[in-house]
Amino acid sequence: MSSALAVLRERGVARLTTREVATRAGVSEGSIFYHFGDRQALLTAVFHEALRPLFAFKNDMDATEVRVLEDVRAVLEQYVGAVHTFLDDGLDLLVAAHGDGGLRDEVGAVITANDFGPHRGVAAMSRYFGALKEAGLVADDVDTDTAAYLMVSATFLRSAQPKLFGHAKGVASMTDVIDVVLRMLGADARTSGSV
Numbered sequence: 001m002s003s004a005l006a007v008l009r010e011r012g013v014a015r016l017t018t019r020e021v022a023t024r025a026g027v028s029e030g031s032i033f034y035h036f037g038d039r040q041a042l043l044t045a046v047f048h049e050a051l052r053p054l055f056a057f058k059n060d061m062d063a064t065e066v067r068v069l070e071d072v073r074a075v076l077e078q079y080v081g082a083v084h085t086f087l088d089d090g091l092d093l094l095v096a097a098h099g100d101g102g103l104r105d106e107v108g109a110v111i112t113a114n115d116f117g118p119h120r121g122v123a124a125m126s127r128y129f130g131a132l133k134e135a136g137l138v139a140d141d142v143d144t145d146t147a148a149y150l151m152v153s154a155t156f157l158r159s160a161q162p163k164l165f166g167h168a169k170g171v172a173s174m175t176d177v178i179d180v181v182l183r184m185l186g187a188d189a190r191t192s193g194s195v
Contacts (some may be wrong), residue, residue, distance in 0.1 A: 004046045008092055018042065043110045051116070053082040061128045061192040066137060072185070075128070076178045080155050083121070087159040095164070121152045128184065139186025151181050 003025035007016050018039065022029040036042040068070055098104050111117065125148035132138040154177040160166050 002049075004042060005049060005139055008046065018044070040106060040110055043107060044114060047090065047110060047114065047116060050086055053085040060076070061124065066132060066135070072132065072137075072182060073178055075175070076181065077150065079125070079151070080158075080178075082175045083152075083155045087156070087163070091163050098127075117158060118152055122148050124152055132185070134188045144184055147181055147184050150184070151177070 003020045004016060007020050007024055009022070016039070018032040018036070019029050021042065022032045025032075032042070036045055037052055061075060066075075074090035087168060093150050096106070120146070126145045129138060129142070129147055133140070133144055138144070154172070157173070158168075158177075163169055
């Protein structure tokens, strides 16, 4: 998969062919067809590879381990890193695909078939915040869906803006964003440094 990601980064999604990936990987094109079947399956595999940091992070979101504010902060910092790593690989594919109608449809079909999208990150973050709330670590009146949406949106914008617009003007630091999200969760109302 690293060969496919390298082709995407260097040559764009239009050049993501089984032949190009096989050449880069030092294997036969038949081997690529054997393992992936077709270009859509190859695109799906590329997305799964790019999403690996997010899937790994999701497995680390265990609210039962949270005892103090810094535990939640550490989870949110890990999330920011995972999203940044994903967008470093995946955003080029998405942007390139939207410049070509055929590729847009092809990539769109892969995204739809696999239910990819930021809504999954929002749902996972909301479940995490909800578990913190059930454990009594988040204020009862907090809308965990909204807090999750804000966290995911800020993370996405911070990672995507430099790639899409070539600058990071006006983007808040993630430390500041995390501080605000923690305050929204009611974390600053707790005593003794606990959430």
